[in-house]
Amino acid sequence: MLERGEVANSWRSERWDSLRLLTPNWQSRLPGLSYDGPDPDGYMTIGEVTEFIERFAAVSRAPVRTGTNVTSVRRAGDGYRVTTSHGEFRCQAVVIASGACNQPAVPKFTDAIPESVEQLTPFDYRDPAKLPDGGVLVVGASATGVQLAAEVRRSGRPVTLSVGEHVRLPRTYRGRDVLWWMDASGVWDQRYDEVDDLTRARRLPSPQLVGTPDRTTLDLNALAAMGVQLIGRWAAVRDGRALFSGGLRNVFSLADLKMARLLDTFDEWARTHGRDAEVGPPERLPPTNVPESTRLQLDLGSGEIRSIVWATGFRPEYGWLDVPVVDPRSQLRHDGGVVDSPGMYALGLPVLRRRKSTFIYGIEDDAREVIDLLTRYLAARRRS
Amino acid sequence: MTTVANGVNVQALLDAREVLKGAPEAAQFTWRASSTWQDGVHSTTTIQNYFGLGEEQSHKRESVFDADHPETFAATDNGITPIEYLLVGLASCLTAGVASVAQNRGIQLRSVTSTVEGSHDIRGILGVDSEVRNGFSGIKVTFTIDADASKQDIEALVAQSQKRSAVFDALTNPTDVTVEVA
Known part of the structure; x- marks a missing residue:
């Protein structure tokens, strides 16, 4: 196992200070290691996640070579040659587990933004105190965007949140964590070959959730109540002005409708599986409030906005992968973790084999199946 | 699903979506209109040809659209x-x-x-x-x-x-x- 930094490296070095897992503690489990602390319904801090993964490295006795940066993987004979900062390896099979969030993804027009406005990505952001005083424009309303917008607003700064398509979820539903429902009702076990539109499922933004001890819902209504100004998707910069979409109402409708359908499936599952008695009564959330007027432009030179936080997602980075298995959108071409090159496999990508593939406890089923395919590949080669 | 008849050939659209996934150049369309001033603020705009799927295409027939301003604008109202x-x-x-x-x-x-x-x-x-x-x-x-x-x-x-x-x-x-x- 090659690790460019330390065990749990990206958790240590590429996350902001206040981040907690979105999944409750009882869901944080890996083969042979479960949460055994006093608060199964709580959410781990970054420090706790780091410790948890360190413990797993010890419990599983994983042969991790830390500080070993992979600079190239290329086909060599009937296997691969792996070049690292600590020498070369030859191997018959490779499992790519470098994740989907290696680089923040930002729009193309960032160069057109005046230098007087400071720009940060979630890799740079640590806490609001390090932002300049004055207005902050947070771009993107998935988990990262809503969490940072709330935190920055609480620091007293005026916050504007640019909202495109998003996934709205309540933190708890009928008295249970919404992720309990995802797990129990089988939504998260849905396999990649059963999903209607797999490309879309794999590109789905993270849900508007935050892991806080009081288990509050952090949807757009909650942010608006805190005084966060909601505006449409950032479309372009023209003459120093940011231009935003006038389609805000429809992204609200899409998210509200999608959430209602998901809650319907939870209710249906509870009813047909005789679970109604153990949970609270069905709930329906109010629709997302449309602001009376939405701004379509912001003058970036006026001083109203002093900094921009890009919460516009992440992308994988495969510059080191000298095998033609990356598509034009920089995504790995694979079928359920079987990469389109002999003996090459992947783990830990969105909906790799199940909807839960990118959650800590989602890796176990995927890993078992992918490693089974890998060992069969190696056995077949030995026979031939 | 087969009993639903809204008159839309969805299968053709889904097939096109699959084909164009691998052929982005064929997906580049250019829509065209030609406009001629008549008199005052009245103009006529005609539309017949467009480009798409890698070649010139044509509507079944030419369409002509009159545009003008209404009488409240002190115009002749020859069209919307x-x-x-x-x-x-x-x-x-x-x-x-x-x-x-x-x-x-x-x-x-x-x-x-x-x-x-x-x-x-x-x-x-x-x-x-x-x-x-x-x-x-x-x-x-x-x-x-x-x-x-x-x-x-x-x-x-x-x-x-x-x-x-x-x-x-x-x-x-x-x-x-x-x-x-x-």
Whole structure:
């Protein structure tokens, strides 16, 4: 196992200070290691996640070579040659587990933004105190965007949140964590070959959730109540002005409708599986409030906005992968973790084999199946 | 799903989607209109040819559109005002979307009507107040749909139609426009 930094490296070095897992503690489990602390319904801090993964490295006795940066993987004979900062390896099979969030993804027009406005990505952001005083424009309303917008607003700064398509979820539903429902009702076990539109499922933004001890819902209504100004998707910069979409109402409708359908499936599952008695009564959330007027432009030179936080997602980075298995959108071409090159496999990508593939406890089923395919590949080669 | 007949060949659209995934160049279309000044603020615009799927294409017949201003603008009213054509475009695009999405989702439509209202402060175009924009200050579309579906499913049709609408996008997002003198 090659690790460019330390065990749990990206958790240590590429996350902001206040981040907690979105999944409750009882869901944080890996083969042979479960949460055994006093608060199964709580959410781990970054420090706790780091410790948890360190413990797993010890419990599983994983042969991790830390500080070993992979600079190239290329086909060599009937296997691969792996070049690292600590020498070369030859191997018959490779499992790519470098994740989907290696680089923040930002729009193309960032160069057109005046230098007087400071720009940060979630890799740079640590806490609001390090932002300049004055207005902050947070771009993107998935988990990262809503969490940072709330935190920055609480620091007293005026916050504007640019909202495109998003996934709205309540933190708890009928008295249970919404992720309990995802797990129990089988939504998260849905396999990649059963999903209607797999490309879309794999590109789905993270849900508007935050892991806080009081288990509050952090949807757009909650942010608006805190005084966060909601505006449409950032479309372009023209003459120093940011231009935003006038389609805000429809992204609200899409998210509200999608959430209602998901809650319907939870209710249906509870009813047909005789679970109604153990949970609270069905709930329906109010629709997302449309602001009376939405701004379509912001003058970036006026001083109203002093900094921009890009919460516009992440992308994988495969510059080191000298095998033609990356598509034009920089995504790995694979079928359920079987990469389109002999003996090459992947783990830990969105909906790799199940909807839960990118959650800590989602890796176990995927890993078992992918490693089974890998060992069969190696056995077949030995026979031939 | 096979019993639903909204008259949209969804299979052809889904097939095209698959083919164009691997052939982005064939997906590049150019729509064209040619306009001629008549008199006053009256003009006629004709549309017949366009480019797509890698070659010149043609509508079955030429369409001619008169645009003018109404008598309240001291004009001859030989046709609707140019900004009203945007309402035609938006309503027809969203309606086409509703029919297509309904077909794809197996929802039988019985009737789909809509009203589109564009609010317009004409002090902008008259140069009365430079703070007022020339275009619409807002557009409101109201659909009335009778279909074999729940209210929620009908709302989802309309939402998905906006999500995939060319005209909704063109009106809600900025477009780079070049105007030249030949």
